[in-house]
Amino acid sequence: MTRIDAKFAKLKAEGKKAFVAYIMGGDPDLDTSLAVMKGLPGAGVDVIELGMPFTDPMADGPTIQLAGQRALDGGMTMDKVLDMVRAFRTGDSETPIVLMGYYNPIYARGVDRFLAEAREAGIDGLIVVDLPPEEDSELCLPAQAAGINFIRLATPTTDAKRLPAVLKNTSGFVYYVSVTGITGAAAAQAAAVGPEVARIKQSTDLPVIVGFGINTAENARDIASIADGCVVGSAIVKEIGAGKPLAEILARVADLASGAHSA
């Protein structure tokens, strides 16, 4: 059982929805980013998605593109992302951390070495956007074998024929991308997403979390109410990008979290 499994079991027992927050590792620099990360659980975040910056984030909109650019300009590397996780773990051994990004920086490091280091640093799950089920032998299967959850995205184009393949080697939770598009795109309406989530839940016992485009507490509540929780990324990254003080960033996170938790 990973920290992710434990967290969702706990939330379920409490009858609570999950609030998942995304930040870009090292945005705009390691210290600021680590301070934000450390503050997330206190602001109500149940699961942290930590972005690994990449020069060519093909699935991301401008907000997260710019965050990755800031992080890289600030000297962020894979080593430093892992250091950030280690530093976080010295004060928090419970909050699950999911690393999110693209395959090339992992491939460049070597999959086995990466998985060993990720596990040792305290990473619980991976979301790698450009690894569909067709490429499971690359990282998904080795990650599961190493005890790290591999969380897959399901999308509006994942039809009934394809869904079993998407769910097959997924663990931790299923991330339902509510719109066809890139991060930061317009939010989907809960009324439209509800049936899609229900369809996925018929085929899996894993929690289904919905993301993309959620940017208000109300939105977070509506979406969380038709799923097992929701993810907010760009709306938080935007605050960091605007150079807001830590307290303000965390207040915004707390507001979004309270939305999800009121569902």
Place this chain on the structure above:
Amino acid sequence: MAEDGINSFMTGPDEQGRFGIFGGRFVSETLMPLILDLEAEYEHAKTDPSFWAEMDDLWKHYVGRPSPLYFAPRLTEHLGGAKVYLKREELNHTGSHKINNVLGQILLARRMGKTRIIAETGAGQHGVATATVCARFGLQCVVYMGAHDVERQAPNVFRMRLLGAEVVPVTSGRGTLKDAMNDALRDWVTNVRDTFYCIGTVAGPHPYPGMVRDFQSIIGRETRAQLQEQEGPGRLPDTLIAAIGGGSNAMGLFHPFLDDPSVRIIGVEAGGKGVDERMEHCASLTGGRPGVLHGNRTYLLQDADGQILEGFSISAGLDYPGIGPEHAWLHDVGRAEYVSVTDTEALEAFQLLCKLEGIIPALEPSHALAHVTKLAPTLPKDHIIVVNLSGRGDKDIFTVAKHLGFDMKV
């Protein structure tokens, strides 16, 4: 053949879309169903005579194929060695080889009921070809082009607009081809239901690399027949040379000859300011290592941490940090050789062809020509080199004028 266990170099890709370890389908889940649909549609079209009948008709009457295979007498004499033939892809409608592939993809898009076409472009040749064929079939067309390229390829931007396409300048990254491809992928993932992504080279997720190669292979098939007409039955070229951006004009020339062991095959990458640790070049095979970008595994210019580096080349069409996966494989198994030439060498070859043959080449094939000027003098007079003259140089005269210190302002 050179490699143990390889009976044919022409059978790839395999069912996973791989050429050896290269290729594959490294795309987000949103795009996967569409990519599988496209693969099925292409597999069907490939064996459908009506699909090829329509292609042949358009190639002949709209593009002007076959393109001539031209013996270049004065260039040959000047170099004093091998006989040099030019495969005149620059005479195609729209001025380059790019339209060979665009026609195939647009016919597929029509079969799939897609109404909106997107494309990325570097030099603008693929964008112009796509805008042209979209106009021909009344399809909406959006072309992503790096802001830096919009500037250095202004004539092509205007052409695309005249043809009714929307040109979107891309400012992310350094504003070149790689960034245009990122934005095209972002558009595709957003508009996946009605949009067809017309990729301009032998890269991207499976089935693109193999499919684009198949559409471009008309170049090599014609060359094979035309050389025999001119040099006698059974005569094969001794050496094939083509420039490589993503590698489509090269694959098109090379592929039909891969299983002819006597044919030496050379791809020429853009060496920019020189292939060294400054990394101011686009020679992915000579200066890169395997990685995953834009849907496929291939050789990439990248740093130790797997971050992609910006290439550098005088030629917008070669300014890409990757290379098609089939080239990566041909390189690793040793069936083809890959070399690089610098901006300066390409500029010299550009001028040489203008003066000796009355042909203004694009900067991309000028790289191939530059390698010919090094190789031909070392070879006997009965050795036959075929160079892919992939495009004409009209689009490049402003860039060349600037480098030669000629003031174009009127």
